Amino acid sequence: MRKNQNFLFTYEKNERSITCIDIYTYRCISKGKGKLKKGFEMKPIVEMRNIVKRFPGVLANDHVNFDLFLGEAHALVGENGAGKSTLMKILYGQQRPEEGEILIDGKKCSYDITGARQLKIGMVHQNFMQIPDFSILENIILGNTPCKGIAIDYKGAEKEVTKYLKQFGMNVSPSTKIKNLSVGERQKIEIIKALFFDARILILDEPTAVLIPQESDELFGIIEQLKAEGRSIVFISHKLREVIKVGDRITVMRKGRVTNSNLLRGNVTETDVAQAMIGKQNVDLIANNDKNSESKQTIFTAKNLWYFNEQGIAKLRDMSLSVKAGEILGIGGVEGNGQTELIRTLIGLHTPCHGEITLEGVDLTSATVAERRDAGMGYVSEDRMTEGLVLNGTIEDNVIAGVESNPEFSNHLVLKNSAISAYCNKLIKQYDIMGLTPGKYVKMLSGGNMQKIVLAREIERKPKVLIAAQPTRGLDIGAINAVRELLLAERDKGLAIILISADLEELMSLSDRMIIMYEGHVSGEITDILHTTEAEIGLLMGGAN
Amino acid sequence: MESSNKKLAAMRNKNKDEYINTLVKTGNSLLAILLAFAICGIMVVFSGENPFSAYGVLLKGAFGSGSAWINTIRYAIPIVLLAFSFALCDRCGYFNISQESQMYSSALMMVMVSEWTVGWPTFIRVVLIILSACVAGAVACLIPAIAKFKLGVSEIVVGVMMNYLMAYLNKHMIAFSFIAKLGGASMMSYKIPEHMSPSFIFITVVIIIAIYQFMMRKTIPGYRLTVVGKNPVFSEACGIPSVKVMLTSAALGGLLVGICTVGEMLGYYHIIYADFAANIGFNGMTAALLGSGGPIGMVLGAVLLGALKSGSVLLAVLTSVPTELVDCVQGFVMFFATISIINPKWFIRSSKASKKEV
Numbered sequence: 001m002r003k004n005q006n007f008l009f010t011y012e013k014n015e016r017s018i019t020c021i022d023i024y025t026y027r028c029i030s031k032g033k034g035k036l037k038k039g040f041e042m043k044p045i046v047e048m049r050n051i052v053k054r055f056p057g058v059l060a061n062d063h064v065n066f067d068l069f070l071g072e073a074h075a076l077v078g079e080n081g082a083g084k085s086t087l088m089k090i091l092y093g094q095q096r097p098e099e100g101e102i103l104i105d106g107k108k109c110s111y112d113i114t115g116a117r118q119l120k121i122g123m124v125h126q127n128f129m130q131i132p133d134f135s136i137l138e139n140i141i142l143g144n145t146p147c148k149g150i151a152i153d154y155k156g157a158e159k160e161v162t163k164y165l166k167q168f169g170m171n172v173s174p175s176t177k178i179k180n181l182s183v184g185e186r187q188k189i190e191i192i193k194a195l196f197f198d199a200r201i202l203i204l205d206e207p208t209a210v211l212i213p214q215e216s217d218e219l220f221g222i223i224e225q226l227k228a229e230g231r232s233i234v235f236i237s238h239k240l241r242e243v244i245k246v247g248d249r250i251t252v253m254r255k256g257r258v259t260n261s262n263l264l265r266g267n268v269t270e271t272d273v274a275q276a277m278i279g280k281q282n283v284d285l286i287a288n289n290d291k292n293s294e295s296k297q298t299i300f301t302a303k304n305l306w307y308f309n310e311q312g313i314a315k316l317r318d319m320s321l322s323v324k325a326g327e328i329l330g331i332g333g334v335e336g337n338g339q340t341e342l343i344r345t346l347i348g349l350h351t352p353c354h355g356e357i358t359l360e361g362v363d364l365t366s367a368t369v370a371e372r373r374d375a376g377m378g379y380v381s382e383d384r385m386t387e388g389l390v391l392n393g394t395i396e397d398n399v400i401a402g403v404e405s406n407p408e409f410s411n412h413l414v415l416k417n418s419a420i421s422a423y424c425n426k427l428i429k430q431y432d433i434m435g436l437t438p439g440k441y442v443k444m445l446s447g448g449n450m451q452k453i454v455l456a457r458e459i460e461r462k463p464k465v466l467i468a469a470q471p472t473r474g475l476d477i478g479a480i481n482a483v484r485e486l487l488l489a490e491r492d493k494g495l496a497i498i499l500i501s502a503d504l505e506e507l508m509s510l511s512d513r514m515i516i517m518y519e520g521h522v523s524g525e526i527t528d529i530l531h532t533t534e535a536e537i538g539l540l541m542g543g544a545n
Numbered sequence: 546m547e548s549s550n551k552k553l554a555a556m557r558n559k560n561k562d563e564y565i566n567t568l569v570k571t572g573n574s575l576l577a578i579l580l581a582f583a584i585c586g587i588m589v590v591f592s593g594e595n596p597f598s599a600y601g602v603l604l605k606g607a608f609g610s611g612s613a614w615i616n617t618i619r620y621a622i623p624i625v626l627l628a629f630s631f632a633l634c635d636r637c638g639y640f641n642i643s644q645e646s647q648m649y650s651s652a653l654m655m656v657m658v659s660e661w662t663v664g665w666p667t668f669i670r671v672v673l674i675i676l677s678a679c680v681a682g683a684v685a686c687l688i689p690a691i692a693k694f695k696l697g698v699s700e701i702v703v704g705v706m707m708n709y710l711m712a713y714l715n716k717h718m719i720a721f722s723f724i725a726k727l728g729g730a731s732m733m734s735y736k737i738p739e740h741m742s743p744s745f746i747f748i749t750v751v752i753i754i755a756i757y758q759f760m761m762r763k764t765i766p767g768y769r770l771t772v773v774g775k776n777p778v779f780s781e782a783c784g785i786p787s788v789k790v791m792l793t794s795a796a797l798g799g800l801l802v803g804i805c806t807v808g809e810m811l812g813y814y815h816i817i818y819a820d821f822a823a824n825i826g827f828n829g830m831t832a833a834l835l836g837s838g839g840p841i842g843m844v845l846g847a848v849l850l851g852a853l854k855s856g857s858v859l860l861a862v863l864t865s866v867p868t869e870l871v872d873c874v875q876g877f878v879m880f881f882a883t884i885s886i887i888n889p890k891w892f893i894r895s896s897k898a899s900k901k902e903v
Binding site: 347349368369370372373374379381386387388389390391392393397400401402404405410412413414415417 | 763764765766768769771772775776778779780781782783784785786
């Protein structure tokens with residue numbers, strides 16, 4: 001503290017224009033212990049100039065400029081593939097720019113991740129970099145271990161970690177195993193990990209993607225705290241509402257370029273940001289405006305399902321649901337409350353140890369995946385990249401999987417290659433799949449086009465029930481709308497859809513009826529979605545009845 | 546004509562990365578062979594011979610005359626089959642290291658069936674012998690495969706153990722069972738009298754390769770094998786039973802080894818002696834690695850290994866270089882082929898960079 005006051009003192013005494021103030025000075029100023037001289041202009045602590053980064057086939061960053069000031073939350077918005085994550089990976093030292101320079105505190109720097117830590121740049125990745133079997137403490141000191149001689153200074157570290165845990169309102173001991181924490185808690189641990197090496201620049205990559213509304217609000221509170229401490233935050237997101245709420249300044253990226261920077265808090269609306277993001281006028285997400293599921297006939301039911309995972313933990317506990325033809329049943333809940341197990345049990349990838357699954361009165365409880373699909377079930381996997389598609393395969397490989405023995409595509413043994421490619425061409429046109437050339441592997445496609453292939457495959461099988469898990473996860477607005485439109489159109493044709501999504505807004509705007517899962521069973525059913533608030537649903541997600 | 550050329554050029558541009566990948570794979574195999582010969586050449590120098598003349602003799606022994614060619618092809622044929630068996634299993638993520646055990650079991654089965662059917666009509670006998678060899682190979686291949694795909698045990702551990710197990714069972718059978726021919730200088734089994742002409746075997750192998758290629762590219766099982774190999778989770782979710790397909794691929798791999806044994810037994814050995822298949826399984830693996838799973842590459846790899854084997858005879862006659870040199874070359878080839886020295890990423894990046902400059 002003394003040092004900081006000295007710094008302030010010298011500043012006031014010399015009355016020279018200081019271009020860059022340090023974090024301690026900033027904290028003093030923000031606490032009212034000093035004042036910046038009039039006319040003093042703060043220089044950014046991070047300046048990225050003309051960053052260019054190429055990946056095979058894509059220009060991820062095209063002469064991008066980005067800056068960050070002390071104590072500011074700078075939101076970086078853009079559709080998927082706009083290059084925002086790449087830009088931040090460059091800032092974090094994970095990737096090197098091909099052109100351009102990074103100035104930290106006005107000095108030109110070139111560094112890797114280790115260097116970034118020394119420069120006190122921290123990043124919270126979308127998928128947490130944690131070891132589930134390690135304790136909180138061990139995870140936090142991993143890679144940044146405080147030592148006493150040759151021994152690890154567990155006590156000192158524990159003290160500090162406990163301090164942070166308290167600051168973030170977490171009531172857990174540092175020796176708790178990571179795997180026993182909720183996603184929201186794990187994210188806080190990830191932030192503490194960055195704070196543990198005193199990161200002054202903290203990059204959050206889509207932090208709210210896995211959180212319930214209440215947890216997101218908590219995160220925004222934490223961001224405010226960090227800002228008050230003089231840390232700078234880069235907040236990557238594509239959820240407009242959050243961006244407007246969190247960002248002091250908003251930079252919008254599109255196709256590797258900054259389309260709009262320096263949108264300041266207070267004088268932007270969601271529409272402004274959205275327009276800059278997709279470069280179009282019409283940005284409204286499609287919603288289900290015709291919520292009506294009465295007078296329709298129930299065709300698919302699952303009764304009293306119980307499922308235990310490999311560790312013997314009950315992931316489904318007396319779970320029941322039913323769907324009517326022409327109805328979208330939304331299944332909400334915090335991730336990890338049995339949704340994954342539920343859909344896998346429904347499609348037949350897991351065998352429930354108790355319960356009954358029927359489709360149009362036919363018992364499918366012990367049917368195989370192929371039998372269920374033949375009976376009229378479709379499955380859009382939540383994990384597009386592994387379960388939904390074979391990435392190292394062409395569109396032909398992907399769309400005929402499961403129907404390859406269909407007489408349309410083969411005569412008993414030999415595949416009819418010309419019929420298959422004609423079928424693929426039809427699908428490409430019908431579902432507007434872009435970016436395909438013959439023989440090209442689908443891994444080169446964008447997420448939206450990948451998802452269109454999955455949906456094309458499933459819908460063309462003419463299912464009666466479609467399990468759609470996270471169908472719009474990671475897609476950009478254009479693709480989200482295409483997927484939503486497709487689902488609603490199929491519903492109108494009489495398809496029963498079970499929609500599982502972590503995006504509450506999506507569930508509420510698409511579903512005709514919703515159920516909320518908590519710890520493997522239904523914690524509540526919502527029939528009147530229009531008159532239910534997010535907060536009420538949030539309570540159900542937390543297990544309250 | 547012009548338009549087709551344009552199309553071709555367009556295709557090339559689109560799949561440039563894949564072209565580079567293929568080139569790099571070929572380059573890697575050639576480099577592995579080159580390095581192996583270079584290192585073994587140094588060893589020849591140490592043993593006091595001129596490596597160039599030694600290799601010259603090897604080349605002459607392998608391709609110098611008509612009979613040398615025939616010999617080379619004779620040695621290459623079983624290796625081709627083993628390589629295809631290995632590649633087939635490898636497609637579904639099953640590392641078929643236990644080919645040796647499959648050879649022992651098929652050979653044992655053949656001799657046993659031959660002994661059981663003494664006096665039967667020749668045609669039925671031959672058919673039974675061939676079928677039993679195929680079944681025995683498939684079953685022996687399935688044991689580690691079931692351990693892997695049903696129980697999650699590493700197939701390499703089980704496979705290597707199987708190799709020892711079957712080698713010792715083989716020794717036991719030719720010493721203490723009804724197929725053991727006693728009174729000879731060394732342990733051996735009774736003879737299978739039937740003979741298969743080498744040219745017939747050669748044609749059969751060519752047909753098998755053609756069937757394999759057709760199956761892989763154009764048929765439902767081939768499609769399933771490919772998709773399961775690329776992404777078992779995906780196929781499971783699409784209703785293709787992954788484990789079943791994987792086990793089928795293992796059984797087919799074993800069947801190919803069985804056919805290979807049939808060729809060896811009926812075309813050449815006619816009897817079993819101790820350790821007759823020792824290390825032969827690794828030849829197939831080396832050829833498959835050299836050809837990186839492609840049919841042409843695998844055949845060429847097999848021819849190289851066959852040439853080494855047939856050339857080694859002349860090497861022993863004309864020079865003082867020990868024939869073990871050949872095993873040495875083979876070992877190094879495998880070693881360098883496994884580490885694949887050239888990384889395709891270098892080229893893909895630099896080609897992008899060159900685009901930038903243009």
